[in-house]
Amino acid sequence: MLNHMKIVSVIGARPQFIKAATISRVMKAREDLHEIILHTGQHYDENMSKIFFEELSIPVPDYNLGVGSASHARQTAMMLQGIEEVLLKEKPDWTLLYGDTNSTVAGALAASKLHIPVAHVEAGLRSYNRLMPEEINRIVTDRISDLLFAPTQTAIDNLHKEGLAEVSHLTGDVMYDSVLHYLNIIADDPERYRVEGTPDEYLLATIHRAENTDHPDHIASILDTFGKLTLPVLLPVHPRTRKIISGFSLPSNLILKEPVSYLQMLTLTKQASKVLTDSGGLQKEAYFLQTPCITLRTETEWLETLHDDWNIVTATDPSLIVDAVNSPIPTAPQSHAFGTGNAAEIIVDLFTKNC
Numbered sequence: 083m084l085n086h087m088k089i090v091s092v093i094g095a096r097p098q099f100i101k102a103a104t105i106s107r108v109m110k111a112r113e114d115l116h117e118i119i120l121h122t123g124q125h126y127d128e129n130m131s132k133i134f135f136e137e138l139s140i141p142v143p144d145y146n147l148g149v150g151s152a153s154h155a156r157q158t159a160m161m162l163q164g165i166e167e168v169l170l171k172e173k174p175d176w177t178l179l180y181g182d183t184n185s186t187v188a189g190a191l192a193a194s195k196l197h198i199p200v201a202h203v204e205a206g207l208r209s210y211n212r213l214m215p216e217e218i219n220r221i222v223t224d225r226i227s228d229l230l231f232a233p234t235q236t237a238i239d240n241l242h243k244e245g246l247a248e249v250s251h252l253t254g255d256v257m258y259d260s261v262l263h264y265l266n267i268i269a270d271d272p273e274r275y276r277v278e279g280t281p282d283e284y285l286l287a288t289i290h291r292a293e294n295t296d297h298p299d300h301i302a303s304i305l306d307t308f309g310k311l312t313l314p315v316l317l318p319v320h321p322r323t324r325k326i327i328s329g330f331s332l333p334s335n336l337i338l339k340e341p342v343s344y345l346q347m348l349t350l351t352k353q354a355s356k357v358l359t360d361s362g363g364l365q366k367e368a369y370f371l372q373t374p375c376i377t378l379r380t381e382t383e384w385l386e387t388l389h390d391d392w393n394i395v396t397a398t399d400p401s402l403i404v405d406a407v408n409s410p411i412p413t414a415p416q417s418h419a420f421g422t423g424n425a426a427e428i429i430v431d432l433f434t435k436n437c
């Protein structure tokens with residue numbers, strides 16, 4: 083009889099479902115690993131959560147804390163309580179965490195205080211902008227984790243600078259694995275993932291970061307600039323952004339959509355002329371799919387995507403955005419900075435060796 087290692091994976095928000103799907107698939111093939119999925123309930127709308135589990139074949143979570151929306155302190159506090167209860171009951175060998183959300187930092191704090199070892203996927207990302215809640219979550223999570231999986235050389239360098247070299251490993255990016263895997267699935271039935279009402283030529287936009295949504299003048303300026311662009315701008319709207327723009331008068335070339343599924347988003351990204359976003363993950367997906375990206379933030383953690391202007395950082399400056407949209411399409415091929423598509427295998431191997 084095999085001695086199973088028990089792992090509790092803590093997830094809660096859209097980008098974590100995507101990363102966890104890839105690692106869960108690899109773990110499922112390993113007889114020596116037993117994964118328990120804990121969903122904090124940070125994202126709870128059907129189109130922010132359930133459709134991802136279904137489409138990406140992520141097992142139904144063993145636990146859903148149903149925490150929902152609240153202030154950062156309240157949301158994180160409710161997660162801490164719920165995660166602690168599950169960890170005390172399950173007594174896992176490891177806790178596995180993803181990315182930089184409040185669900186990540188809550189998992190790190192709850193597990194490390196119970197002396198349960200913590201592994202962090204997508205470690206070492208830094209914007210060096212502490213106004214971002216995600217930056218605080220990353221710093222805390224990396225500092226108290228026992229095993230750090232860094233997606234890029236920049237991330238590894240950041241961890242080394244912080245004295246964390248001993249527990250850090252360069253693995254490649256599971257989001258690259260994920261894009262390669264799901265592109266094959268889309269290729270089998272592309273019509274299925276087409277979003278109704280997609281124009282032939284368009285710009286794809288997403289806006290949801292607190293640094294933009296907490297400043298209505300930033301959003302207003304971004305939307306006003308979208309109105310100056312010649313192509314239609316397709317915007318699948320995050321619920322918090324929808325609430326904020328509900329009172330705005332919107333430019334006529336803006337096409338609002340409900341949040342779309344992951345495979346629909348890959349399809350939209352691949353076919354877009356350019357992408358405009360304040361998301362972290364979408365900057366990379368655009369890069370992997372060879373669609374130039376314009377980042378509506380003051381900095382990016384994904385320095386590798388800046389190469390040959392595949393990604394241009396404009397923040398919310400109207401003239402920089404317009405210039406970036408009108409700039410020539412880069413011609414240099416993408417680098418292999420994100421690995422070769424087997425980051426999940428590398429992570430699971432390292433994980434089992436270190437346990």
Ligand code: UD1
Pocket residue numbers: 095096097124125126127128130131151152182183184185215216290291292321322362
């Ligand atoms: C969170 C992450 C962010 C990540 C993003 C992916 C933190 C601090 N931020 O941001 O890093 O890029 O997820 O989408 O963890 N809402 C709904 N329905 C939902 C989820 C959210 O209506 O299913 C609304 C609520 O009004 C809520 C707001 O969106 O107050 C913000 O949600 P929250 O989970 O706090 O953060 P995100 O902005 O989604």
